[in-house]
Amino acid sequence: MSLKPYINTSFLFMGLMYTALFHSVWLISTQFEIIASTVSWYLPAGVRFAAFMLLPLRSWPMLLFSEKLTHFVLFHPGGILDNTAFLSGSLGWYLVHLLLSPALLCTSVYIFRRWFKAPYISNINSTLATLGVGLIISVVLGAVFIGRRAIELQTDITVFFPILFDFSLGDFVGLIVLCPLLFVLYDREHLHRVHTTLYWIIGAWLFLLLLSSYAYSHGTNISYQVKYLAVFPALFLSYRYAVTGSALSCLLVGVTAFVVASQSDLSPLEHQFYIIALCVSCLILGASVNHAEQMNKALRDKNEALEVAVNNAQALSSKLVNLQEDERKRLSRDLHDDFGHRIVDLKLQLSLNASNINQDSLLNKIDALYEAMKKSLGSLRPSGIDTLPIEAVIQGSTILSTLKNSHIDYGFEVTGLPYSFTSQQKIHIYRIIQEAVTNSIKYADATRLTIEINYAGSTSTFCVVDNGKGIPAQFSGSSSEHSSSTNHHTSHTPTLHTPTLGLLSMKERAKLIEGSIHIDTSATSGTSVCLTVPTP
Incomplete structure (x- = not known):
């Protein structure tokens, strides 16, 4: 099998961009670990999921190659980020990271992409399906990664499941914060709705976060109030700007939780569930609004088409009435001017003395009358x-x-x-x-x-x-x-x-x-x- 369709400059560029973004957000994620070497908000999971959901299938080998090669360069002994926790070198590690996890990821996304197309969050069905497959992939990959470590360390089963829950939840949080915006930026179909009001709301939101950080640095903690005040602009953006607003809301909700987490000692689970609950609500609201707009547009188009059809039908009906009257007029004229004259002529011929009748002329006139009648009737019905x-x-x-x-x-x-x-x-x-x-x-x-x-x-x-x-x-x-x-x-x-x-x-x-x-x-x-x- 030729590798040429899978290796080209375009796919190499995609792989490099994907890897750069993947490891950039990884550095942010490492600031929020809940267990050793296991982050609570794993943003790279969102980058990975979005890349495999959006980029061409033939680019996948180059994506995996770039990601794994960069991983080896960063974490190998003596590397820039030398860390044996992320590169143990055991046989199980190689099997999981180089074979099993890529196979499970690619298989899951491939099956999903056969049923749904980008941007994946444009209606309720595709949004729920995307969230569902994202959650499944988070759990499956978590089971593979944590399972390999649990087998090597002989972790008790009662300890394994809580760790798996935390790990999968962290992956899903990273997915739900980043993926919607990446979907929207890649597709660009919904960006036409962006208006000045959107920028003002985003600016006010970010200003509130800066104010919270400033107040915290001066001994006043308003992170709790900021966290729940963010609910209102998030829902408004989703309602007002549909898919684009919900995608931006998810990112800003993640940033808000990130800031609040740095100013409080609350359990990471509380922040995770806050992110998931608010982001899911925003995505469903945005998808519902977008779906309603699509249905309204389709209805308007159908109404316009129906109006054109009604006008055409009325015009056709009027034309048929006119044609009917024209046909009656033509028949009346033919019967009077053509058939009538021919019949009068025949009557005159028959009224003459029989000896004076020219039989050939009479037969010709009868034949002509028949042909004229046949032609006239033929125009009515062949x-x-x-x-x-x-x-x-x-x-x-x-x-x-x-x-x-x-x-x-x-x-x-x-x-x-x-x-x-x-x-x-x-x-x-x-x-x-x-x-x-x-x-x-x-x-x-x-x-x-x-x-x-x-x-x-x-x-x-x-x-x-x-x-x-x-x-x-x-x-x-x-x-x-x-x-x-x-x-x-x-x-x-x-x-x-x-x-x-x-x-x-x-x-x-x-x-x-x-x-x-x-x-x-x-x-x-x-x-x-x-x-x-x-x-x-």
Whole structure:
């Protein structure tokens, strides 16, 4: 297997940055030990968790290599931070630190990342899941690290579990303080909500902490009051700025507890539970607010789309009424001006002396009357639509004759085994093809047009493809003149232009037969209008 995909400059830079941040916050964490060489607020756990949650999977080997190599450099005998507690050199230590713990960490995060995506704290479900997997990893890694030491020192089981509890809690505190902010900074999706008020609140919070330290240095301890006053800005930031505010609150809550702990002799557990309780509350509140905003935005978009759809439906309804009246007017005119005159002429011919009747002329007039009637009725409902296959109906209809009269070279192709559609399906398919051909004749200036019918098992596709100049954006409903795609199964945000009533009619007819319309149009390659109909 090639190692090239895992070793490159980008991944090396990620590894170095990760290692630098990891060991920087480690130096801070060592100031709060509750047992020898076991810190109560293990901030590096948050850096590690965030790095493996956010960075590409292929960067993981370089992250682990950089972390472990730096660990050896710092803690080996004679190193900068020579400490055998963090580098015992035993076989168990190597197995745990170089094999078992990385395997457990990577496996847990990999499984989680298959279900959730960054920033991981954008809604309640992902927030609770992220906190849950973070807690699990803290306990599992704690069991491995403390377990190895307990086996080597033969620690009693009654002592092991309290130590494991303290160790895991320290990891989880480090995770919940740092990870949310790292998530937000990496994703940057929520940073647009940052306003001046946020900076004022953060500044006031930090000023209060400085005031507490100043008062403590002069013999007045207000750390208890500061600790609980911090609850209000934390909750306000989470409510006002959603994910960004909750992430900043978690960091500031950790800083507050850090300052208070340096000014009091309270048990570390009290500070830990304070951090966890307040941070979890802030994260859930921020995620809830963000989730509500997302739902409101989606609702607004759907309302706008619904408004456009209602307007289109009203316009289509109005157009259908006008078309109906126009059709009635045309029929009335045809019956009066064409059929009426032809019938009067026939009556005059029949009223003449039988010997004077020109039978050939009379037959020609009857044939002409029949053809005119057939053409007029055919425009209302294509001939054979109830009995013939749809491809036969199209071949015998006025669609092809119209193309011929428009001097457009056309082709008609049928592939696959024909499917027997119902009369209702066939009339909608016919009208969609008729409208697509009419649009090509009117707008495309095409010289070549092909009607393609493809029967492919579970679906049938009817395409009208021309080599014209494409459908203009103001007619297609697309904000771009190069492409327009519509599927009735997918919701779209409102487009810049409203489609023409002809295209709306095509889409509505497609919905009636549970089909979908797909339109590809370009000024250089022409237009393709495809109707896909399921064939159960």
